[in-house]
Structure formats: C-alpha cells, structure tokens
Amino acid sequence: MLFSSAFQNHIYYRIVGASLVFLMNTINMFRITTSLLEQLPLHPELKEFYEMGLRGRYVTIWNMMIQIVYTSFALTCDLSTVLNKEAMVPNKIRTYRNTLFYGLLFPVGMAISAVFWPYFLYERELILPVVADAILSPFDNFMVHGVVTMYAVFELVFIPRETKNDLYSPIKYLSWFNVLYVLTIFFTRYVDVGMWAYEILRVTEGTPWLYLVIAHPVLCCFFFYAVQWKILDAIWQKRESLLEKNL
Numbered sequence: 001m002l003f004s005s006a007f008q009n010h011i012y013y014r015i016v017g018a019s020l021v022f023l024m025n026t027i028n029m030f031r032i033t034t035s036l037l038e039q040l041p042l043h044p045e046l047k048e049f050y051e052m053g054l055r056g057r058y059v060t061i062w063n064m065m066i067q068i069v070y071t072s073f074a075l076t077c078d079l080s081t082v083l084n085k086e087a088m089v090p091n092k093i094r095t096y097r098n099t100l101f102y103g104l105l106f107p108v109g110m111a112i113s114a115v116f117w118p119y120f121l122y123e124r125e126l127i128l129p130v131v132a133d134a135i136l137s138p139f140d141n142f143m144v145h146g147v148v149t150m151y152a153v154f155e156l157v158f159i160p161r162e163t164k165n166d167l168y169s170p171i172k173y174l175s176w177f178n179v180l181y182v183l184t185i186f187f188t189r190y191v192d193v194g195m196w197a198y199e200i201l202r203v204t205e206g207t208p209w210l211y212l213v214i215a216h217p218v219l220c221c222f223f224f225y226a227v228q229w230k231i232l233d234a235i236w237q238k239r240e241s242l243l244e245k246n247l
Contacts, residue, residue: 010158011078011081011082011158012082013154013158014074014078014155014158014159015075015078015079015082017151017154017155017158018070018071018074018075018078018155019071019075021067021071021147021151022067022068022071022072022075024143024147025064025067025068025071026068028064028140028143028144029064029068031140032055032135032136032140035134035135035136036055036135039134039135042134043131043134045129045131046131046134046135054188054193054195054197057184057185057188057193057197058197058198059108059112059181059217060112060116060144060145062108062181063108063109063112063144063148064144066100066104066105066108066109067105067109067148067151069100070097070100070101070104070105073093073096073097073100074097074101074155076089076093076097077089077093077094077097095167095168096168098159098160098167099167099168099169099170099173100170100173101155101156101159102167102170102225102228103167103169103170103171103172103173103174103177103225104170104173104174104177105152105155106152106155106156106224106225106228107174107220107221107222107224107225107228108174108177108221109148109149109151109152110148110149110152110220110224111217111220111221111223111224112145112148112149112217113145113146113148113149114220114224115216115217115220116128116145117145117146119200120145125199126198126199126200126203127198127199127200128141129199156228156231156232156235157235161232161236170225171225174221174222174225177221178218178221182214182218185197185201185214189201200213201213201214
C-alpha cells in the first residue's frame with residue numbers, strides 16, 4: 001500500500017526534486033563564477049582558464065544548463081497540474097519536457113558520472129586538476145558529478161510514462177548534443193583556444209587512445225539511452241502488478 005500511495009502522489013515528489021535540483025544548479029553556477037573571480041589573483045593557472053573562456057567547454061557545465069532548463073519545464077508542467085491550470089501549458093510543452101528528459105537529461109547525466117568518477121579516482125589530474133579545488137569544493141564536485149545521476153534515476157522512477165512514439169525523437173536530441181560537443185572539443189583545440197579542455201585529451205593526443213577517450217562518453221550516452229527504456233518498463237510492470245494486488 002505504501003508503494004502504491006507513493007506513486008499516486010508522484011507529482012509532489014517530482015516538484016520537490018525539480019525544485020531542489022533547480023536551486024542547486026543555479027546556486028552552484030553563481031558560486032563557481034564568484035569563486036573563480038575571487039581566486040584569479042591567487043592562482044595564475046585559473047587566469048588562463050578564465051581568459052580563454054574554457055569554462056563553457058566542459059560537458060559538466062553543459063549538463064548543469066540542461067538540468068536548469070529541464071527542471072524549469074518540469075516545474076511549469078507539474079505546478080500547473082497541481083494548481084488546476086493545465087490549460088495554460090500547451091501539450092507540446094509537456095511532450096517537450098519528456099523528450100528533454102529521455103533524450104538528454106537521463107543519458108547525459110548518467111554518462112557524466114560513469115565517465116568522470118573512474119578517471120577522478122584513478123588520476124584526478126586527467127579530468128579535474130587539483131587547482132580546481134579553489135573554485136569547486138569536494139561537496140560541489142559531488143553535487144555536479146554525483147547528484148546528476150541520483151536525480152536522473154529519481155526522475156525516471158516518477159516521470160509520467162511515455163513511449164518513444166509519443167515524443168519528439170529524443171534520440172535526435174542526444175545525437176545532435178554529442179555531435180555538437182565533439183565538434184566543440186576539436187574546435188577548442190585546433191581553431192579557437194589551441195588547447196584541449198581536458199588533460200586526458202592532451203596526454204593521449206597523437207595516439208589512437210585519443211579517439212577512444214572521446215568516443216567513451218558518447219558511447220555511454222547511447223548505452224544509457226537504450227537502458228532507460230528497459231528500466232522504465234520494469235518500473236511500470238512492477239508498479240502495475242502492485243496496484244492490481246491492492247484493488
């Protein structure tokens with residue numbers, strides 16, 4: 001009965017989750033920016049990072065923006081339902097909210113954690129140098145590289161069920177996201193700044209490993225895109241069987 005009751009009130013869980021993640025990301029974006037400006041005189045290494053505009057070349061920042069946009073849509077849709085104002089939000093907005101989740105938030109968020117933490121635990125300089133601690137505390141690091149996974153799984157459990165046919169081709173959003181980011185990585189190195197955004201790319205440059213390192217997060221994105229539908233089916237089958245038992 002507790003499981004059934006929880007799902008009947010899933011919209012309130014989503015509202016709480018989206019509110020927390022929205023606040024977390026907006027506050028973190030502000031804190032990272034202010035900390036960077038404060039630490040520039042103390043850490044010359046950060047000056048190069050700041051002046052060359054490398055901050056916008058990191059996929060973690062891109063994902064933070066995805067989460068801010070998604071939670072904005074999620075709160076708009078769910079609050080309008082709770083307040084009996086559903087007519088104010090077009091169905092296209094609701095469909096786009098779900099498309100954004102399945103096409104970007106879940107696969108990208110899961111892939112970031114799957115790629116980041118093994119590198120970080122093995123040799124952090126390859127992915128997040130120690131100097132970054134001046135602007136990103138261990139808690140902030142966990143928030144932007146760990147909570148993304150927790151929220152993606154949380155939302156997958158409680159999001160309204162949709163089939164791929166009901167959405168705006170989420171696989172296309174994921175494909176374009178990966179193409180755009182890979183192009184940004186190469187543009188940063190060979191056209192714009194003249195350096196790699198991540199140390200591991202510099203270390204593997206000139207070897208076949210470079211392309212494997214770049215392909216790794218892309219493959220993870222598509223792996224989690226495929227897996228989410230299996231997880232979703234299992235969740236809803238379990239939910240429906242429990243609801244039947246309570247009838």
